[in-house]
Amino acid sequence: MDDLLREFLTETSESLDVADGELLRLETDPNNRDILNNIFRLVHTIKGTCGFIGLARLARLAHAAETLMDEFRNGRPVKSGAVDLILRTIDRIKLILAEIERTDGVEPPGADEDLITALEAEAAQETVEEEVVAPPLAAAMPAPVETASAAGTLERELLPGEVPLDELERMFRETAVEARPKAVPAPAPALAPKAAEGEPAAAGHDPAAAAAQTIRVNVSVLEHLMTMVSELVLTRNQLMEISRRNEDSEYKSPLQRLSTVTGELQEAVMRTRMQPIGNAWQKLPRIVRDLAHELGKHIELEQHGAETELDRQLLDQIKDPLTHMVRNSADHGLEMPAARRAAGKPEKGTIRLAAYHEGGHVIVEIADDGRGLDVSRIKAKAVENGLCTEADAARMTDAQAFRFIFQAGFSTAQQVTSVSGRGVGMDVVRCNIEAIGGTVDVRSKRGEGTTFTIKIPLTLAIVPALIVESTGERFALPQTSVVELVRVRGDSEHSLSFIKHAHVLRLRDRLLPILDLGSVMGLSCHWGERPEGELIVVMQVGSQRFGVVVDSVSHTEEIVVKPLASVLRGISLVSGSTILGDGRVIMIIDPNGLSQVAASRSDKTGEATKSEADAAKNADSNRMSLLLCRAGAEGLKAVPLALVTRLEELDAEDVERLSDRCVAQYRGTLIPILYANDEVERKTSGKQPLLIFSEGERTMGLVVDQIVDIVETAFELKLSSTSPDIMGGAIINGTATEVLDVAHFVQRAFGESFDIPVGHGHERNGRLLLVDDNAFHRAMLEPVLKGNGYAVTTCTSASEALEKLSGDARFDAVVSEVDLRGLDGIGFAERVRSELHMENLPIIAIATGGDADSIERGRMAGFTDYVAKFDRNGLLAALREFAVHEDEEKAA
């Protein structure tokens, strides 16, 4: 491809982008002659150049568009349909250009008669208004180019029209002001797009002045400049090192000067890589306009801070994520006009783009004033997709729940539209942004809108990195992915374990997969050869955390990233290279690549642990997470973790006494505060740990002395307690621990009466299926049942329970809530009896109400027995009666 053609291609595509934007402005502001002239000139230039280079197809297309544009210039009202047509023409031109670029200068065959005919037909439509609104002042405006069509313009504009006087005056005023910049038109049409390219948005600026201040420089020249400057920085570093060694050096002060100048030079060169973020936004108005048409919504796109600069390379990489997010906002975020009106909002939805600098980062916000995210739907979807349990979901804050939308395959859109809703997208957005070391977050308020915040580094060219050594080679680990450094010795609290061949690190109750940097790099492995213990860099990519074993860690440094040759780019573990202060090249490790290795290994680890865990589970399904705390002097107290909504610190001064009860402000409401027992210290100042329990609308706090730990353990509850606030005792991790009875505290706090089961000794074993869609109730019943020796499987819905039952017939009894969402308990019982043919399986209903009528209906449906919701003694009695374990039955 020759230079002329290449130049033409770059210039034309830039002109077209500008024309795109200008056309949209024209649509909203049809009387603006400036915009119109600008577009006309752009299209005309394209036509002229095409003819000159010999691209006949393009020239014809551009000519047809120009003819229509000319009609507008002659005063014809600008209509949406015509603008559409021109936009489509511009799209076609872009297509042809892309093809030319691909084929090295050959215009692709094909006809554009469809568009040309449409354009000509549109142009030929003589309308009355055309005559009427002929702008009388147009003659005063210099025709930018001397063409036949432009000459025609002059003649027509002189036509007299029946224009009302005030209308005429208005036009006088407008054109007089706006025509002024045009009085200094670019001397040659070919220069105009160049001028416009520098500042596409600055239509009001003097184009000639803009042209003088910007020049087009080849990117490779800048890259070369950058390389040379980094080399200069290295040389300076070496010189500084030498001068440090020679104290009395007379070079000292000139060296200092050299050093300063070099630093400034580096900064200036870095700036040449910077571009306004507006360049990445250029296409968005058009996308939003098209989307608005397609979806039948009214959307306004606001742009703030388009001049915020960031690295050219980053600009390219955030373009796609940004486009996707704006699409998302337009499609999911904003409501239909009718819905907006109903919600008391203006019909026109707004998408607001904003960019600004903040502490070495660029922040980009995409905000809409639409319906906001639906927390409950996200949570339900997360549970459905198995991303969290219902108990987790209930405890989760809104912000935590919102983060699920960045998970792969997660879409809450009820229907798939052509625009979005397929569940791919936000995870890709997150990946793309994380790949460049950025983060993305979301805030939302129901009914008021959603705001996505993207935080990206200013540049990728220089990144902070941790320099580590493994098997004699140094490597750079990007600091953004490094979480902490851990040294593991035989006697330290964190320890390395093996599961088959997989190494894992136990770090504060989390298992992390471990990689040896030397061995994944194909060098060699030094496992266990380091007497001083293993040095582990804990890294995090996305939500995945893993450890990397290295020989030593030297320091952190701002490194200049240099790409590797293309033949080396296939190596997933290496993202580039850099030159250290001593002139040596080292490899930059790609954390994403490492995390993939870790993931593939941890999958294997996962499988291994899973089968072991399964075995353990089968042997003992009494495992539960317990929160261990201290309350009073003697021993530990435990609370089933599933019952605890949140852990807080209670400021003693916040506690108020109302008659004989304590209350405290918590999240805007007063909640009752109880002390775990009489021995818990009633502090008068300072803070005390507080366990928050919530059940539906009711929330209470329980004060303890100290939170000790969270353990997952098997325990056998001995229901022999002397005090009503203790459910029973158990041996947990070798220590006698009392399990607090949360239900008792809830009862005390709210004064509701329900019976507390008193110890009945240890019961027989049986397998129970517990069906309840209320997480709190499940969590309250489960420990009681487990404590009584039953193996409990929990289900959150009747359909899940049916599935479990049909897959596994070995349950001894079912305990089911009657009032279930979806299929209720009665329907569930009917289906168990009729479809699964489990006529003899005891099903015990738990009901809040319990009038004679519904009990009868329940019995008809197949319930074996009825127990009131909080009657745990009754439940245990019913279970003893009906759910006799098969073995014992046989024995009996």
Add this chain to the structure above:
Amino acid sequence: MSTAAANVEGRSDAHQYVTVRVGGQLFGLPISSVNEVFVPDRITPVPLASREIDGVLNLRGRIVTMIDMRRLLGLSDGTLARMAVGIERTGEAFALLIDGVGDVLLLDPSTYESNPPNLEEEWTQFAEGVHRLETELLVVLDVERVLATVGGVRSAA
């Protein structure tokens, strides 16, 4: 300059070659493709790269990818101190690691012959042809082919 070259000096269809030695064999590189000759220092190995890529080094601020010609040609690793010939291709810097650099020769097409048919395939893919010199044979190295062949990623160990 050798006598063979002197005879044909000034003739327009003659080609100039930078001669290098790899494992005892004389090779010629078209002089237009050679940027510079340097002594490689402190090469950093690139983990998981293909075998013939010896590593990368810093040459005046540029990252140069080093190609080990002995390995590429299927020869055993040498013990001699090595030299490197810098080559540029599509904006990227490469260098061929060789045993030593000789004269620049101006060779006449009359001494040129295509590859002998019994030359091993390992070599024919990089050899454009052969020049008959007085004392030995010079294999013309196809630099484009050499650079196009390297690459490929070794799977993780």
